[in-house]
Amino acid sequence: MNLIIIFISAALINNFVLIQFLGICPFVGVSKKMDSAVSMGLAVTFVMVISAAVTWLIYNLILVPFDMQILEYVAFILVIASLVQLVEMFIKKVSKPLYDSLGIFLPLITTNCAILGLALISVLKEYSFMESVIFGVGAGVGFTLALVIMAGIREELELAPVPKHFKGAGITMIIAGCLGLAFMGFSGLI
């Protein structure tokens, strides 16, 4: 039961992008087209789940026993950077078009605050191993959801008469604000 609550809370109520502001850069950068939004969401979810597991193991089995929590940030970021490298090689091998469409944003997953944020929040909340992994899945689903909704809206937006100074980033932020308002409606769910 606890696991379900963690999942719903990470995916909807405390949506990583719209409520906690983690992972805004890819959210603004890759949400122009539906298919790249979906694949970006999946790639991020994948990295999130694995890094949630690996960082939990490193923190609780290496850093805590040796009393080296001060190295937390450096250790986490190295794990994430190598995972992203792995995913990048994997996607390049499996699907070249996908690799090209994600472009610069693929290596930038390393600097996606959602992933490091996930590891840090798991440590702060003292989650168990299983809870961290479920938290990672929920956060990934929430991220993908926000990205896909945004991409859907932005595809329609191409046809809308937006005031010229708000074109691009400005209007994207304002729409994200409206989506955030909508997601706040989930807050009574648990």
Next chain:
Amino acid sequence: MSQKKATLMEEFLRGIWKENPILISLLGLCPTLAVTVSAENGLAMGLAATFVVISSSMLVSLLRNIIPSEVRIASFIVIIATFVTIADRYLAAYFPEISANLGPFIPLIIVNCMILGRQEAFASKNNILRSALDAIGVGIGFTLVLVVLGGVREILGSGTLFGAEVMWSGFHPWAVMILPPGAFLALGLMIGVSNWLNELGEKK
């Protein structure tokens, strides 16, 4: 190098307005949106990020001929993470209240694309003086936007500025401004206004 080098003053000023990391390049948005509930938080975040960008730019610039280009991104991140740990411990020791307010967003400076962007685009190609000036400019630009955004949200959302009452007594705070959606709305409007100001400037 055939291209004319920018003067030192230009390196410094560029980051503040013309290539402002937030308003123009849209880098480092996560902390921008998350911590700007009040002007004070914005200022603390801005100063912490400025410290990190200046120190890591200078170190990267010194090491630029030693770091092999294949592992440069990883090296930059480790350098940044080191300085962020210093900033984080310092804030936790001397300003525990601010450190608690900012929560995980201080360690998240590590993955602030603005800082990594400066290392990749500038510090790894320029000498230490230019890198330091560039980093100071970018840091000031970042801090300014954070303080203004935090100030606007604090005035409208709680009727105060740096904790002091500024609105008239009958003012009813717009609670939405200090909630997460308010951050997006305020930043969206700020980007629009800055585009408009830029255009006005060009017409003259």
